[in-house]
Amino acid sequence: MQRKKTRIYNILIVICALVLLLCALMIFWKTRDYRAGDSAYSDTAMLAVRPRATGAAATVPPATPDADGVITLTGQDTPAAEYAPIEVDFSKLEAVRGTVAGWLYCEGTVLNYPVAGGKTNEYYLSHLLDGTRNSMGTLYIDDDNAADFSDRNTIIHGHHMKNGSMFGWLESYRDQAFYEAHPAMYLLTPDGDYRLELLAGYTSEAAGSAYRQWFEDDAAFLAFMEAAMERSDFQTHAVVEPTDRIVTLSTCAYVFENARYVVHARLVPLG
Numbered sequence: 001m002q003r004k005k006t007r008i009y010n011i012l013i014v015i016c017a018l019v020l021l022l023c024a025l026m027i028f029w030k031t032r033d034y035r036a037g038d039s040a041y042s043d044t045a046m047l048a049v050r051p052r053a054t055g056a057a058a059t060v061p062p063a064t065p066d067a068d069g070v071i072t073l074t075g076q077d078t079p080a081a082e083y084a085p086i087e088v089d090f091s092k093l094e095a096v097r098g099t100v101a102g103w104l105y106c107e108g109t110v111l112n113y114p115v116a117g118g119k120t121n122e123y124y125l126s127h128l129l130d131g132t133r134n135s136m137g138t139l140y141i142d143d144d145n146a147a148d149f150s151d152r153n154t155i156i157h158g159h160h161m162k163n164g165s166m167f168g169w170l171e172s173y174r175d176q177a178f179y180e181a182h183p184a185m186y187l188l189t190p191d192g193d194y195r196l197e198l199l200a201g202y203t204s205e206a207a208g209s210a211y212r213q214w215f216e217d218d219a220a221f222l223a224f225m226e227a228a229m230e231r232s233d234f235q236t237h238a239v240v241e242p243t244d245r246i247v248t249l250s251t252c253a254y255v256f257e258n259a260r261y262v263v264h265a266r267l268v269p270l271g
Contacts, residue, residue, distance in 0.1 A: 034163050037136030040128050041165075045112055048092040049103065052085055082270050084186040084193045086112075100129070101147045102189040104139060104156070106182055110165055115156055115187075116140040117147030125159070135159070136166060145213060149189065149267060152221060153213045153246050160252040160261075167251035171261045173201035179234035185265065187247065196247055196265035199225065199240065200232035206258040210248060218242035228264050240266070 088103045099118030104111055114129055116138045124140035126133055141147055142155035158167035172178045185196040204210040210228065215221040225240045245267045253259040 033135045034161070034165070036132070037128060037134045038163075038165060040130065040132065040134070041113055041136075044093070044114060044129060048089045049086055049105075049112065050089075052083055052087050082195065084188055084195070084270060086186070086188070088188045090190045099147060100190075101141055102149070102187050104185060104187055106185040108182060109169055111169070111185065113139050113158075113166065117145075119143070121157065124157075136161060139166065142211075142213070148191065149187070149194075149245065149247065151213055151245070152215055153224075153248055153264075155211060155213065155248045155250055157250050160254075167249060170201075170249060170251050170263060171253060173198070173261075173263055174233040176234045179236075183236075186270075187267070193270045195268040195270055197238070197268050198234075199236060199238050199246070199264045199266055200228040200234075201261070201263040202228070202231040202233055203253050203255050204250075204260050204262050206260050208260075210250070210260070210262045210264075225264070238266070 084105065085107060086103075086105050090100060093100045093114065099116060100114050101117035102115040104113055104115055106112075116124055116129055117140060119140075121140065121143050124138040126135065126137055128134045128136065129138050137159050139156055139158040141149075142157060145151050145154045158170075160166070160170070161168040173182075179198065179201070183198055185198070187194045187196050202210075209224070212224060215224065221244075222240060222242060225244075225246070229236070229238070229240075247265050247267060249263045249265070250260050253261040
């Protein structure tokens with residue numbers, strides 16, 4: 001009887017050791033993926049991105065809240081001389097496999113990544129821009145959208161990485177103070193640059209109304225944006241115009257099954 005107990009005990013020890021080894025291997029592979037992905041995107045940024053020359057810096061309207069703690073911006077608040085704080089040489093990205101539709105940047109955050117388009121959603125979930133398989137994937141335009149941001153609502157997807165990279169930081173917009181410190185992002189494209197003036201951020205279902213890309217008329221679009229801003233975790237009191245085009249940044253959230261965190265932003269041309 002004692003021998004049988006000892007044998008069972010030894011088997012349990014072996015099983016536990018194997019489970020621990022498997023967990024260690026999974027952590028190793030995941031960490032290696034993170035390092036490889038971070039290194040690849042850092043190299044890409046070093047290749048094609050540089051700070052804009054002194055004298056042509058961006059002049060973002062100050063995010064000053066009113067007496068009620070909200071910020072009011074309109075699409076007319078862009079000074080004629082405003083430029084993005086970085087420049088992207090898209091010609092240096094031609095050698096990178098895949099289609100580079102643009103570059104996203106947000107000062108004071110990790111957001112400094114290319115945005116891909118032209119392939120399927122599934123492809124970019126597991127491939128870097130150069131085609132390497134990696135769990136970080138690539139920020140990418142939804143394959144139902146045009147890759148030139150000409151749609152009324154262009155969706156950009158990105159992984160919610162545990163190390164905070166890609167869109168892992170996007171849920172920070174649940175905090176009004178974070179929004180006030182980062183009320184805008186920048187989207188640079190081969191055809192022109194934009195300030196992304198943030199309008200709303202909230203938790204959505206994976207197939208919820210946040211992902212509506214086309215609208216039958218201006219009234220439907222304005223109703224969509226009004227509903228989004230009512231749901232928003234941060235408040236802006238921005239005035240949305242019927243002619244606006246928006247970009248929606250989307251990432252996984254872990255509030256409920258198939259939850260997503262989305263941020264809607266207005267495209268404001270620069271330069």
